[in-house]
Amino acid sequence: MAGQIPVIDLEDFPRESEKLREACEKWGCCRIINHGVPPTLMSEMKTLVGSLLDLPVEIKRRNTDAVAGSGYMARSEVNPLYEALGLYDVGSAEAVDTFCSQLEAFPHQRKTIELYAEAIYKLTMNIGRKLAMSYGVAGDVFNGWNCQFRINKYSFTQETIGSSGVQIHTDSGFLTILQDDENVSGLEVMDQSGSFIAIDPWPGTLVLNLGDIATVWSNGRLHTVKHRVQCREATTRLSIATFLAPPKDMLLEAPPEFVDSQHPRLYAPFTYEHFRNLRSAGKLHAGEALELLRCKN
Numbered sequence: 001m002a003g004q005i006p007v008i009d010l011e012d013f014p015r016e017s018e019k020l021r022e023a024c025e026k027w028g029c030c031r032i033i034n035h036g037v038p039p040t041l042m043s044e045m046k047t048l049v050g051s052l053l054d055l056p057v058e059i060k061r062r063n064t065d066a067v068a069g070s071g072y073m074a075r076s077e078v079n080p081l082y083e084a085l086g087l088y089d090v091g092s093a094e095a096v097d098t099f100c101s102q103l104e105a106f107p108h109q110r111k112t113i114e115l116y117a118e119a120i121y122k123l124t125m126n127i128g129r130k131l132a133m134s135y136g137v138a139g140d141v142f143n144g145w146n147c148q149f150r151i152n153k154y155s156f157t158q159e160t161i162g163s164s165g166v167q168i169h170t171d172s173g174f175l176t177i178l179q180d181d182e183n184v185s186g187l188e189v190m191d192q193s194g195s196f197i198a199i200d201p202w203p204g205t206l207v208l209n210l211g212d213i214a215t216v217w218s219n220g221r222l223h224t225v226k227h228r229v230q231c232r233e234a235t236t237r238l239s240i241a242t243f244l245a246p247p248k249d250m251l252l253e254a255p256p257e258f259v260d261s262q263h264p265r266l267y268a269p270f271t272y273e274h275f276r277n278l279r280s281a282g283k284l285h286a287g288e289a290l291e292l293l294r295c296k297n
């Protein structure tokens with residue numbers, strides 16, 4: 001079951017176009033079925049993620065930040081149950097290679113990462129394009145944008161049930177493709193009434209989340225979804241997130257399709273780097289930074 005979030009069949013386009021747009025405006029979130037990433041690749045990737053995060057900490061630490069926050073995140077006082085490794089650009093063969101070398105990946109592991117990176121990169125771009133198309137914005141809107149990748153491990157135990165795995169946040173980029181754990185629950189998204197609802201695992205499918213930049217790009221139409229991970233079961237939970245985000249120095253503004261006399265421009269143009277700095281300096285991790293950038297009229 002998919003909780004109550006909408007389910008989008010990626011093989012059924014353009015028929016599902018309006019449903020995708022509606023899901024992204026109302027929820028900022030949906031389940032994607034028939035997405036084209038082979039189930040065997042998904043499960044091989046999941047096994048690999050488990051092995052990489054089980055490596056000794058001195059090896060994991062070699063996965064350094066290429067851009068702020070892109071590398072290894074050890075367990076901390078703020079997030080004692082959470083640990084992650086990251087790759088700053090799945091679209092770059094060099095970045096994939098560096099990631100594999102840092103973690104001393106075996107040849108078959110390297111192959112799995114390369115295949116997964118390729119498949120998920122294509123899917124991310126495809127979904128971005130479909131969403132843009134649903135507003136009549138055609139062309140390669142997201143060409144040159146960056147696809148960052150993070151693999152997450154939650155060390156849940158009996159004692160930690162009820163506590164937080166990852167605190168409430170929005171993703172900062174445009175969209176996120178999430179391979180959530182196919183067995184272990186914990187992901188929750190905020191609905192329109194402000195209540196959290198549990199997203200139940202659904203093997204073979206993926207979750208689409210929209211981030212802050214989607215709201216800016218669409219002049220306020222697309223919803224950046226607040227979400228969190230709670231410990232609900234005493235077992236390890238693994239997930240794989242791919243974030244589509246603009247290049248850091250690109251000036252962000254909504255395309256003309258979103259702006260008219262009824263819909264005046266909500267945000268003055270700014271760069272993604274500026275936005276990220278604003279978010280981290282003010283610890284504005286749940287969409288609040290958007291308010292600071294609204295046009296004052």
Ligand SMILES: O=C(O)CCC(=O)C(=O)O
Nearest residue numbers: 152171180187229239241
């Ligand atoms: O682990 C999950 O299911 C969600 C992870 C997440 O929200 C993130 O990495 O931004």
Ligand SMILES: [Fe+2]
Nearest residue numbers: 169170171227
């Ligand atoms: Fe997230």
